[in-house]
Amino acid sequence: MNEGDPFLRTFLNRNSAVAWMILESAGDGIFGLDTEGRITFTNSAAAALLGYEPADFVGRHSHSTYHYSRADGTPYPAEECPIYAAYRTGTVHRSDADVFWRKDGTSFDVEYTSTPILEDGRITGAVVVFRDISERRRFRERMSQVEKMTAVGRLAGGVAHDFNNILTVINGYCQLLLTRMDPRDPWRPMVEEVNAAGERAATLTRQLLVFSRKQEIAPRVLDVASIVAGMEKMLRRLIGEDVDLTVATPSPGRVRADPGQIEQVVMNLVVNARDAMPGGGQITIEVEEVELDAGYAAAHPGARPGPHVLLTVTDTGGGMSEEVRAHLFEPFFTTKEKGTGLGLSTVYGIVRRFDGHISVTSEPGRGTTMRAYLPRAEAGEVPAAPAPPPPVARGKETVLLVEDEEAVRRLARVILESQGYAVIEAADAREALHAIETGPAAIHLLLTDTVMPGMGGLQLAREARDRRPDLRILLMSGYTDRTLVDREPEAADLPFLQKPFTVAGLASKVREVLDRS
Known part of the structure; x- marks a missing residue:
């Protein structure tokens, strides 16, 4: 003083x-x-x-x-x-x-x-x-970003649902055509190209569902370092000869996650790093075990204190501005001419789904470092690979098919009738209940979409069971059963078919439900 x-x-x-x-x-x-x-x-x-x-x-x-x-x-x-x-x-x-x-x-x-x-x-x-108030403002901005990403995730899930209905029709008819075409047919390669494009589009919708945290997964204890090591040769081919790749995995890095999704995280981060260096450069992948303290977690919304496995991907590219960094994990945001804008949004969705946290350090002209933190897990047994599915049996039962999308309904009918089933169509719940009350005495299965105008599929299933207690139920949706159960816990007890379904997928699921005691 x-x-x-x-x-x-x-x-x-x-x-x-x-x-x-x-x-x-x-x-x-x-x-x-x-x-x-x-x-x-x-x-x-x-x-x-x-x-x-x-x-x-x-x-x-x-x-x-x-x-x-x-x-x-x-x-x-x-x-x-x-x-x-x-x-x-x-x-x-x-x-x-x-x-x-x-x-x-x-x-x-x-x-x-x-x-x-x-x-x-x-x-x-x-x-x-x-x-x-610098720290307060930074915290508010981070929380705003978290809320924005959550809202965008909901939007992404809705977009994926609508696309899944469209892809069900495209992929389904392609598969039906291919089963009927002679291998030497000159038109067959063109149909195969359409089918391959449809499969790629289905992959994109799965990535959207990953981002929105609505895609079903099979988590188990796995070693991130082993996954990176197993991908190294493929990654070197992927990035090209003008990019040097260094892999450092000093610790095993056990986490509980879906192995396919961890591979996708590594792949997307490396591809993003490669694209940031069109003239070549250096990519470094590191896996190590770290401890996040309470101070770090408090300063980074979404982070949790405790032991983590840190996957780091660093490039020597041109870096990015603060404005680009603010939108980096949004679906469809891209700075590339031919990019989908789903690579990093998918990474964000996967990491958040497994209770992880992702951070970015980058400045123009100084390269970029992506850090994905996943909670560390104890070692556990790896489940055996599932056996290949048996051939699908045909049937003669009657199926009441309820779907408000006409093209999807027509496709499902063609598939079911090709398997020997009798099919009654309904465009909504009202038509379905009318068919149950006035239709044939034997309706063995109700196959219904879950999201329809007016009465939804779950409510329809309840009312249909009131009228015909022995009726089997199979729900289908462009959303996942996890999403459905979140909204309607009762759905957890009912069989479910994810769109876009394949010809074999629909036929086998219908047979499975009908054969249940």
Whole structure:
């Protein structure tokens, strides 16, 4: 404190040492201004926040000391300074959308209040109370990003559902055509190309469902380092000869996750790194065990303290701007001419699904480092590979098929009739209930979509069972059964078929449900 200052002596005389002790003990920065904008007193917190010793701070012209430019670096004329409005107009001014500048030239986000000082009814200056809100703002921005990604994930899941209906028709008819075409038919390669394109599109919708955390998975304990090692040869071919690849896996890195999805994380991160270096460069993949502390978790929404396996992919490319980094994990966001914009959004969805956390470090011209943290798991047994499915048996039962998408309904009917089943069609629940009440005595299976206008498939199943207690039920949807169970827990007890289904997939599932005791 500059106790020789006359203003300070007056302050002490009028307000006592106790009041000054309170001022000095405050965590917020507090300083006074005269009507010329000069700093008349300060507490230690104010001087420290701005990088000064108290004696060096008092007497300075305030605006040129800490408020000389805006956050974007443009000059901030003193005559426009809202802090001075307190003694110029006698009004209190508050703001949390400004920055103060430290002695070393760095800035911080600030929240301040500037209040006029009155002596005998006359304005003699202002007192400014301020605090550094940089961390609070960063936390809010991170939380906003988490909320935005959650909302975009819901949208992605809805888009995937609609595409799955379309792909069911495309892929289904292609498969039916291929089963009927002679291998030497000149048109067969064209149909195979259409079918292959449909399968690639189905892969994209699965990636959307991964991002929205609605894709079914088979997690088990696995070794991330072993997965990376097993992919190394393939990754070297993938990135090309002009990119050097270094793999460092000093620790095993056991996590509980789906192996196919961990492979997808590695693949997508490496492809993204390769694409960032069109002229060649260096990619480094590292796997190590780390411990995230409570401080890190508090500063990074979505992160949890505890032991983790860290997968790091670093490139020496051109890096990215803060603006690009803010949108990096959004589906369909891409800076590439031919990119889908789903690679990194898929990575984000997979990592979050397994309770992990992902961070990005990048600056223009300095490359990029992607870090995926996954909770560490204890070793566990790896399940045996499933046996190949047996040939699908045909049938003669009657199936009530309920689907509001006409093209999907027609396809399902063609598949079922080709397997020997009798099919009754209904476009909605109302038609289905009418068929149950007036149709043949023997309806063996209700095959219904879950999401339809009016009454949904689950409600239809309940009402159909009320009328025909022995009726078998099979639900189908472009969403997953996990999504359905989240909304309708009762659905967990009913068989489910995921769209887009294959010819064999539909036939085998129908037979499986009909053969249940």
